Amino acid sequence: MTTxxxxxxxxxxxxxxxxxxxxxxLSSEDFRRFLKAPxxxxxxxxxxxxxxxxxAYLLTRIFKLDPELSVGLMLLAASPGGVSAxxxxxxxxxxxxxxxxxxxxxxxxxxxxxxxxxxxxLSHFMNQSQFIGFQFGxxxxxxxxxxxxVLTGMLVNEKSPRFKDRIEKPFNIFAISFLVLVVAIAIxxxxxxxxxxxxxxxLLTLIFNLGSLGLGYAAGxxxxxxxxxxxxxxxxxxxxxxxxxxxxxxxxxGNTRFAVPGxxxxxxMYVVAGIVTLLIRMxxxxxxTPVEAPVRKP
Numbered sequence: 059m060t061t062x063x064x065x066x067x068x069x070x071x072x073x074x075x076x077x078x079x080x081x082x083x084l085s086s087e088d089f090r091r092f093l094k095a096p097x098x099x100x101x102x103x104x105x106x107x108x109x110x111x112x113x114a115y116l117l118t119r120i121f122k123l124d125p126e127l128s129v130g131l132m133l134l135a136a137s138p139g140g141v142s143a144x145x146x147x148x149x150x151x152x153x154x155x156x157x158x159x160x161x162x163x164x165x166x167x168x169x170x171x172x173x174x175x176x177x178x179x180l181s182h183f184m185n186q187s188q189f190i191g192f193q194f195g196x197x198x199x200x201x202x203x204x205x206x207x208v209l210t211g212m213l214v215n216e217k218s219p220r221f222k223d224r225i226e227k228p229f230n231i232f233a234i235s236f237l238v239l240v241v242a243i244a245i246x247x248x249x250x251x252x253x254x255x256x257x258x259x260x261l262l263t264l265i266f267n268l269g270s271l272g273l274g275y276a277a278g279x280x281x282x283x284x285x286x287x288x289x290x291x292x293x294x295x296x297x298x299x300x301x302x303x304x305x306x307x308x309x310x311x312g313n314t315r316f317a318v319p320g321x322x323x324x325x326x327m328y329v330v331a332g333i334v335t336l337l338i339r340m341x342x343x344x345x346x347t348p349v350e351a352p353v354r355k356p
Contacts, residue, residue: 074207076140076301077165081211082225098153098283102160102291105277107171110295111135113269118183121262125183129311130319131259131266132179133303136172137320138164143297146331150338152289160294162208168302169205176306256322263322267330271296289338297331300324 114135118128139161147157214221274295278288300320307316 076299077207078211081208081213082215085212085215097281098156098278098287098291099159099163101277101281101283102156102274102294103163103167105274105291105295106138106160106164107167109273109277110270111175113273114266117262117266117269121259123259123262126313126315127259127319128183129176129179129313130303130307130316131262132175132183133306133316134266134298134300134320134323136168136175137299137302138168139294140297140299140301142328142331143293146297146335147290147293150289150293150335151286151342152293153284153286154290156287156290157294160291164294165208166205168299172302172306176311180311259319259322260326263319263326264330267296267323267327270298271330271334293331296334297327298323300327 111132114131117123118131123131139157144154144157144161146152148154271292275288275292278284278291283291298320300323303320304317307313307320
């Protein structure tokens with residue numbers, strides 16, 4: 059079996075597993091939180107759906123990316139937050155319940171927003187006649203592979219709580235490990251392409267990662283959300299579901315160059331998120347440490 063076949067087989071499976079593992083952690087209560095805290099949820103959704111694609115488009119203009127890399131960056135921007143965002147938010151003192159709610163809603167909305175953003179990106183950056191196959195059928199394919207596993211996982215959660223409790227942790231570990239494996243295989247396959255392009259887009263992906271984290275956090279602070287909510291939104295926006303972007307590039311669009319920004323970002327985002335988490339924890343520890351008053355000599 060060739061590497062190309064492995065990737066095309068594993069990517070849909072990895073995406074379905076991750077979406078199912080996400081669905082297993084969700085319930086209708088997660089969506090009811092939207093009614094309890096609509097301001098925080100709407101802030102995160104607006105940043106993800108509106109500001110981040112606009113930010114990505116601005117970067118394609120500033121860095122004068124070629125059409126294929128531009129589409130790849132828009133694919134990345136269109137992808138919703140990843141499951142790892144919940145973990146980083148937890149370690150940083152963020153509002154994990156808000157993260158779960160945003161991830162749940164974004165995962166459902168992605169079935170509609172991703173095909174629209176991808177289609178518009180192809181129309182704008184590429185000669186659309188080359189991608190005439192990406193029409194309604196392809197949109198339905200993306201819709202099904204994102205939505206059905208999430209809904210199936212939610213159904214398992216609702217109908218069999220005990221079964222869900224048994225499989226949730228090992229399944230999440232397996233799904234994330236599978237994700238790492240798939241990304242590693244994709245990077246290995248396109249290593250020469252990525253290494254050649256890294257000089258061109260390495261700084262861009264770093265700026266996009268920091269900008270995504272910063273936009274999410276800043277939006278929360280500007281709209282006077284709590285510190286925990288701002289941190290949660292920051293990680294939700296900054297940690298993208300790279301597997302979805304790679305799946306679209308390889309399996310739907312059939313252009314490996316579209317996958318380059320996502321592959322670079324996959325490496326970048328965990329390093330940056332880890333450093334940001336460490337800095338947040340150090341800052342909070344410093345704030346909790348009492349400052350000793352100077353001792354006056356008699």
